[in-house]
Amino acid sequence: EQQEKWVPRAVNMEIIGTYAQTELGHGTFLRGLETTATYDPNTEEFVLNSPTLTAYKWWPGGLAHTANHCVVVAQLHSKGVNHGVHPFIVQIRDEDTHMPLPGVKVGEIGPKLSFSTANNGFLGFDNFRVPRDSMLMKNAQVLKDGTYVKSRLSKLTYGTMVFIRVMIVTDMAYYLSVGATIAIRYSAVRHQSKPKENEPEPQILDYVTQQHKLFIALASSHAFRVTGQWLWTTFVRVNKALTSGNADTLPELHAVACCLKAVTTRDAASMVEACRMSCGGHGYMTSSYLPILYGITTAACTYEGENTVLLLQTARSLVKAWQKGSKGKPLSPTEAYLMDKSPVPKWENTLDGIIAGFRRVSAGKVQDCVSKIDKLVKMGTSYEDAWNQTSVRLVAASEAHSRAVILATFRAEVSRAAAALSPPLARVLHQLVHLYTVYWALERVGDLLLYTSIAERDVQELQQQYEDLLQKIRPNTVGLVDAFDLRDEILNSTLGAYDGRVYERLMEEALKSPLNAEPVNQSFHKYLKPFMQGKL
Numbered sequence: 001e002q003q004e005k006w007v008p009r010a011v012n013m014e015i016i017g018t019y020a021q022t023e024l025g026h027g028t029f030l031r032g033l034e035t036t037a038t039y040d041p042n043t044e045e046f047v048l049n050s051p052t053l054t055a056y057k058w059w060p061g062g063l064a065h066t067a068n069h070c071v072v073v074a075q076l077h078s079k080g081v082n083h084g085v086h087p088f089i090v091q092i093r094d095e096d097t098h099m100p101l102p103g104v105k106v107g108e109i110g111p112k113l114s115f116s117t118a119n120n121g122f123l124g125f126d127n128f129r130v131p132r133d134s135m136l137m138k139n140a141q142v143l144k145d146g147t148y149v150k151s152r153l154s155k156l157t158y159g160t161m162v163f164i165r166v167m168i169v170t171d172m173a174y175y176l177s178v179g180a181t182i183a184i185r186y187s188a189v190r191h192q193s194k195p196k197e198n199e200p201e202p203q204i205l206d207y208v209t210q211q212h213k214l215f216i217a218l219a220s221s222h223a224f225r226v227t228g229q230w231l232w233t234t235f236v237r238v239n240k241a242l243t244s245g246n247a248d249t250l251p252e253l254h255a256v257a258c259c260l261k262a263v264t265t266r267d268a269a270s271m272v273e274a275c276r277m278s279c280g281g282h283g284y285m286t287s288s289y290l291p292i293l294y295g296i297t298t299a300a301c302t303y304e305g306e307n308t309v310l311l312l313q314t315a316r317s318l319v320k321a322w323q324k325g326s327k328g329k330p331l332s333p334t335e336a337y338l339m340d341k342s343p344v345p346k347w348e349n350t351l352d353g354i355i356a357g358f359r360r361v362s363a364g365k366v367q368d369c370v371s372k373i374d375k376l377v378k379m380g381t382s383y384e385d386a387w388n389q390t391s392v393r394l395v396a397a398s399e400a401h402s403r404a405v406i407l408a409t410f411r412a413e414v415s416r417a418a419a420a421l422s423p424p425l426a427r428v429l430h431q432l433v434h435l436y437t438v439y440w441a442l443e444r445v446g447d448l449l450l451y452t453s454i455a456e457r458d459v460q461e462l463q464q465q466y467e468d469l470l471q472k473i474r475p476n477t478v479g480l481v482d483a484f485d486l487r488d489e490i491l492n493s494t495l496g497a498y499d500g501r502v503y504e505r506l507m508e509e510a511l512k513s514p515l516n517a518e519p520v521n522q523s524f525h526k527y528l529k530p531f532m533q534g535k536l
C-alpha cells in the first residue's frame with residue numbers, strides 16, 4: 001500500500017521528489033554511506049541523523065530549493081544491529097510554506113561546470129523522526145517491534161540505479177543527435193579557406209577531416225539508440241522475472257548496463273566536444289549550445305555510477321564468467337563468446353569479421369587479466385591487491401566487451417529492420433553501421449593486432465574502406481541530421497537552426513547582452529579611466 005500512498009501524489013505533482021543517496025564523503029561506495037536511520041519501537045519511528053559533515057547528502061538534483069520530499073538512502077539500525085543501506089521516503093519541507101521542517105538542514109551546493117538548472121543540493125538531518133512506513137518496504141521490512149525482515153536479494157536496493165543506467169544509453173543517443181545536427185548543419189553553412197585559388201571557399205563539410213570528426217557522432221547516435229532499445233527490452237524481461245522471484249538474469253543485466261552506460265557516456269562526451277571544436281570559435285559560444293551540451297554529457301560520465309567504477313563492475317562479471325566457463329559451466333548470452341576456444345580464424349575485413357575480432361580482443365584481455373591475477377595471488381599477493389594491480393587491464397577488457405556488444409547489436413538490429421525499409425534508406429543505414437564498425441576497428445587496431453590475425457594490408461584496406469565511406473555518406477549528411485527532426489526551440493542553437501541563418505542569429509544573440517545596452521559601460525568611469533589616470 002506504500003505505492004498507493006505515494007505514487008498518485010508524485011504523479012500529480014503534490015510531492016516533488018529527488019533521490020538523496022550520495023553524500024559529501026561517499027558517492028561510489030554505498031556501503032560506506034553515513035546517514036543513519038535508527039528504529040525506535042516505542043514510537044514506531046525511524047530517527048534519521050547525519051552524524052558527521054561527510055554524512056550530509058550532497059548532489060541530489062532539485063534538493064536545494066525545489067523538492068519537498070526525497071528518497072533518502074541510509075544505514076538501517078534496528079535492535080542494535082546495522083542492516084546496511086535502505087531507502088526511505090522522507091518529507092523535508094512543509095507542503096504549504098515550503099519551509100524546511102525542524103531537524104532538516106537543506107540548501108544549494110553552488111555553481112557547477114554545467115547542469116545549472118539542476119538545483120543540486122545538500123541535506124543534513126538532526127535526529128529527524130519519520131514514521132515506520134517511511135521505509136520503502138518492497139524488498140526488506142522492519143516490523144512494529146523492530147524485527148528486520150531481510151530482502152530475498154540484497155542488491156535489489158540498487159535496482160533504481162540499473163534502471164537509470166539503462167535509460168542513460170538512450171539519452172546519449174539523443175544528445176549525440178543534437179550535437180551532430182548542430183555541427184553538421186553549421187558545417188554545411190560555413191565556408192572557409194581557398195584550397196583552389198580559382199574556386200569559391202568551400203563548405204567546411206567538404207573537408208575530409210571535418211567528416212572524420214562529425215560522421216562518427218551521427219553514426220554513434222543511431223548505434224546507441226538501437227543498443228538502448230535492446231537494453232531496455234532486456235531490462236523489462238529481467239524485471240518481469242524479478243517480480244516472479246527469479247533473479248537469475250539480474251547479474252547479466254547489471255554487468256551489461258554498467259559497461260554500456262560507461263562507454264556510451266564517455267563516447268558522447270568526447271564526440272560532443274569534437275562537435276564543439278569542429279565549429280571553431282562559434283562552437284565556443286554558449287549560444288551555439290555545444291558547451292552546454294558538453295557539460296550535460298560529461299556529467300553523465302560521473303553520475304549514476306562513475307564510469308571507471310562501473311567498468312570494473314563489468315570486469316568483475318567477466319572474470320567470474322571466465323572462471324565459470326573454464327569449469328564447463330554455462331555463461332550468460334552476452335558473455336558466452338568468452339568460451340570460444342576455436343583457433344583464431346583468418347582475418348576478414350567484413351562487419352562479421354570485425355565483430356568477431358572485438359570478441360577475440362575482449363576474451364583475450366579477460367584471459368590476460370585472469371592470468372595476471374592468478375600469478376600475483378600465487379606469489380602471495382592478496383586477491384584485492386592483485387585486482388587493483390590489474391585494474392587498468394580490467395577496464396580495457398570491459399570496454400572491449402562493451403564495444404563488441406554495441407557493434408553486434410547495431411549490425412543485427414539494422415539488418416533486421418532493413419527488410420522493412422526502402423532500399424535507399426536501408427543502404428544509408430548500412431553505411432552508418434559500416435562506418436561505425438570500421439571506425440572502431442581503426443581506433444583499436446593495436447588490440448586487433450594483438451589478439452586476431454589481422455595483417456598490415458588488412459589495416460591499409462580498412463583505412464581505405466573508411467575514407468570511401470566518408471565520401472559515400474557526405475551527400476546524405478544534412479538529410480540524415482534533418483531526419484532527427486529536432487525543432488529549433490529544442491536545439492536552442494545559433495549554429496544549428498534549420499534556416500541556416502547562423503551569422504544573423506549570432507549577432508541577434510550578441511545584441512541581447514546587457515553589456516550592449518549602453519555605448520560606454522560604467523566600468524570605464526569606475527576602473528579604466530582612474531587606472532589610465534594613475535589613480536588606481
Ligand SMILES: CCCCCCCCC/C=C/C(=O)SCCNC(=O)CCNC(=O)[C@H](O)C(C)(C)COP(=O)(O)OP(=O)(O)OC[C@H]1O[C@@H](n2cnc3c(N)ncnc32)[C@H](O)[C@@H]1OP(=O)(O)O
Binds near residue numbers: 030167
Ligand atoms: C532517464 C535518464 C535520466 C538522466 C538524468 C539524470 C540526472 C542525474 C541523476 C543522478 C543520480 C545519481 O547519480 S544517483 C547516485 C548514483 N550512484 C551510484 O551509481 C553509486 C555507484 N556505486 C554502486 O553501485 C555500488 O557501490 C558498487 C560500485 C556496485 C559497489 O557496491 P558493493 O560494494 O555493495 O558491491 P560489490 O561488492 O562491488 O558487488 C557485490 C555484488 O553485488 C552485485 N551488484 C552490485 N551492484 C548491483 C546492482 N545495481 N544490481 C545488481 N547487482 C549488483 C555485484 O555484481 C556483485 O555481485 P557478485 O559478483 O555476484 O558478488
Ligand SMILES: Cc1cc2nc3c(=O)[nH]c(=O)nc-3n(C[C@H](O)[C@H](O)[C@H](O)COP(=O)(O)OP(=O)(O)OC[C@H]3O[C@@H](n4cnc5c(N)ncnc54)[C@H](O)[C@@H]3O)c2cc1C
Binds near residue numbers: 020027061309312
Ligand atoms: C550532475 C550530477 C548530478 C548528480 N545527481 C545526483 C542525484 O540526483 N542523486 C545522488 O544521489 N547523486 C547524484 N550525483 C552524485 C553522483 O552519483 C556521484 O558523484 C557519483 O556516484 C560518483 O561518486 P563520487 O562523486 O563520490 O566520486 P568517487 O567515487 O569519489 O570517485 C572519484 C574517483 O575515485 C575513483 N574510484 C572510486 N572508487 C573506486 C574503485 N573502487 N576502484 C577504482 N577507482 C575508484 C573513481 O573512478 C573516480 O576517478 C550527481 C552527480 C553529478 C555530477
